[in-house]
Amino acid sequence: MEELLKSSIIKGFVFSVYGELGPAPIYCFPNYYTEKELKEISEESNREDNLILTYRDITQISIKNLSLFISDKIVSQETDLQKIQYYAILPYPDFNTTSLTYFHFIRINSDHPVATAFSILVEENSRSFLYNNMNRIKPVVYEFFKSFDKDIEKIYPPRQDIEPLFRDDLLLGLIEIEKSPSTPITTHRKMKILFAGLDDSGKTSFLLSVDRKYSKLIGLKPTAGASIKSIEALGATIFLWDLGGQFVFREKYINKAEIYLYEADLLFYFIDIKNRKRFEESIDYLQSLKNVLNKFNQNTPIIYILSKGDSDVIKTLELKENIEFIKKKLAKITSDEPLEIFITSIFQIFTILRAFSSGISKLSPNRDLINHNLRNFSLTTNSYLTLLLSSDGLVLADFYSNEAMELIKIPKADVMNVFEVTAPQFTVLFKIFAKFKALQKEEAIFKVANSVILFKKIQIEENNMFLLFLIDDEKRKKTINKQLSEFLNQTKDLLLRYIA
Ligand SMILES: Nc1nc2c(ncn2[C@@H]2O[C@H](COP(=O)(O)OP(=O)(O)O)[C@@H](O)[C@H]2O)c(=O)[nH]1
Numbered sequence: 001m002e003e004l005l006k007s008s009i010i011k012g013f014v015f016s017v018y019g020e021l022g023p024a025p026i027y028c029f030p031n032y033y034t035e036k037e038l039k040e041i042s043e044e045s046n047r048e049d050n051l052i053l054t055y056r057d058i059t060q061i062s063i064k065n066l067s068l069f070i071s072d073k074i075v076s077q078e079t080d081l082q083k084i085q086y087y088a089i090l091p092y093p094d095f096n097t098t099s100l101t102y103f104h105f106i107r108i109n110s111d112h113p114v115a116t117a118f119s120i121l122v123e124e125n126s127r128s129f130l131y132n133n134m135n136r137i138k139p140v141v142y143e144f145f146k147s148f149d150k151d152i153e154k155i156y157p158p159r160q161d162i163e164p165l166f167r168d169d170l171l172l173g174l175i176e177i178e179k180s181p182s183t184p185i186t187t188h189r190k191m192k193i194l195f196a197g198l199d200d201s202g203k204t205s206f207l208l209s210v211d212r213k214y215s216k217l218i219g220l221k222p223t224a225g226a227s228i229k230s231i232e233a234l235g236a237t238i239f240l241w242d243l244g245g246q247f248v249f250r251e252k253y254i255n256k257a258e259i260y261l262y263e264a265d266l267l268f269y270f271i272d273i274k275n276r277k278r279f280e281e282s283i284d285y286l287q288s289l290k291n292v293l294n295k296f297n298q299n300t301p302i303i304y305i306l307s308k309g310d311s312d313v314i315k316t317l318e319l320k321e322n323i324e325f326i327k328k329k330l331a332k333i334t335s336d337e338p339l340e341i342f343i344t345s346i347f348q349i350f351t352i353l354r355a356f357s358s359g360i361s362k363l364s365p366n367r368d369l370i371n372h373n374l375r376n377f378s379l380t381t382n383s384y385l386t387l388l389l390s391s392d393g394l395v396l397a398d399f400y401s402n403e404a405m406e407l408i409k410i411p412k413a414d415v416m417n418v419f420e421v422t423a424p425q426f427t428v429l430f431k432i433f434a435k436f437k438a439l440q441k442e443e444a445i446f447k448v449a450n451s452v453i454l455f456k457k458i459q460i461e462e463n464n465m466f467l468l469f470l471i472d473d474e475k476r477k478k479t480i481n482k483q484l485s486e487f488l489n490q491t492k493d494l495l496l497r498y499i500a
Pocket residue numbers: 197198199200201202203204205206245270307308309310344345346347
């Protein structure tokens with residue numbers, strides 16, 4: 001095992017459990033060093049390839065991991081703990097190490113589920129391996145724990161007994177992935193987002209709106225039919241491929257898929273919601289793109305943009321029928337996940353930014369855990385609606401209570417698809433956000449109808465971020481301020497490693 005770890009990009013594993021006495025490491029590979037061994041080793045020279053951690057170090061890792069996951073009273077009230085599972089990419093600057101950590105609950109000797117964290121450690125500067133291969137690593141880890149959880153049901157077997165399991169059922173699987181990485185391992189994360197759809201479906205206009213907001217899109221050399229731009233966001237370089245939709249080009253994307261579609265991290269698929277005549281054609285094109293993406297086995301998430309849903313037509317019967325029709329069609333050809341559909345209009349830039357940020361957040365392995373923490377934070381502070389925004393207005397995490405749905409007048413039936421609605425209310429939120437930013441204050445309160453919006457600026461290392469709370473009364477501010485530091489402690493590292 002130790003030898004394998006030396007030659008692998010994977011430098012170690014730490015498995016910890018939230019026991020009676022709090023977070024504690026249970027298994028660690030390579031084995032930790034005692035302070036005495038450490039002294040001896042530091043006199044030798046060949047210690048480069050190997051991760052050297054003391055018991056104190058792995059305890060520190062355990063505490064950090066589990067405190068991101070388990071904070072409070074709310075988690076323990078959840079009924080179905082066994083179903084909760086998160087992955088996150090976390091930094092440990094003290095050890096120059098980054099982990100992909102898997103959080104889940106197990107039952108040990110009792111009926112009460114206990115929280116666990118399992119970290120796969122790599123060197124900080126090879127962390128792009130984790131981001132780029134997440135989709136392949138997750139099933140290996142998941143399968144491993146499905147059986148490992150049973151092995152530790154009664155008692156934790158001695159380390160030497162379970163070492164072969166970690167080696168054969170886990171490490172070797174990960175090394176297989178390392179041997180055929182999706183992308184060459186670099187220090188900087190690069191992502192590719194595709195914008196596809198028939199010609200005239202609004203792709204270029206969408207990108208122009210994003211551009212107007214960021215004014216930092218960098219135009220790159222166009223490839224026949226595709227115009228590529230790049231954007232720096234949250235520490236990563238994101239390449240945006242606008243795939244012109246004329247018929248000749250469409251064939252080319254499919255035939256030369258290894259250039260256009262290979263290694264796409266995300267696809268925005270555009271359908272002009274006004275143009276019913278071309279729905280069939282558009283669905284056919286989508287299907288052929290999906291076929292190719294499936295062939296690459298990439299699991300590329302797709303966000304559906306129903307474009308041209310301008311506020312003056314969105315409520316007409318014709319458009320409602322069109323939307324229903326498209327939704328049914330999409331549901332038919334997509335079996336797996338719930339569909340992510342956004343109705344956008346270039347006349348309401350917020351609809352575009354919402355859709356765009358939802359796409360970016362899909363690229364974040366940490367989004368679910370951040371949302372989990374934001375939810376707990378919102379419940380303890382009685383916030384109806386809480387948004388965590390980047391300084392560009394990207395929504396990095398969000399929470400909506402049932403009350404929020406009523407306040408912003410979104411029909412219950414649409415709760416799963418909040419942003420399907422063009423929601424002029426969100427345009428209001430966004431305008432207030434712009435106003436708040438112009439004020440350059442740490443905090444401000446805005447009154448809207450029967451409720452209050454509280455904005456807070458937060459600082460995560462060199463990044464400014466913002467929290468928006470929709471609350472019933474200004475008095476909530478006190479609780480929010482009281483709970484804020486705990487929330488930030490829990491979320492800071494997750495935000496630092498949001499997408500890169
Ligand atoms: N009313 C309306 N028109 C739009 C919207 N988005 C794009 N368009 C128009 O649709 C046409 C095609 O848009 P374009 O972005 O060039 O489509 P592309 O071929 O997919 O890149 C242009 O005339 C746009 O002005 C929208 O949200 N509302």
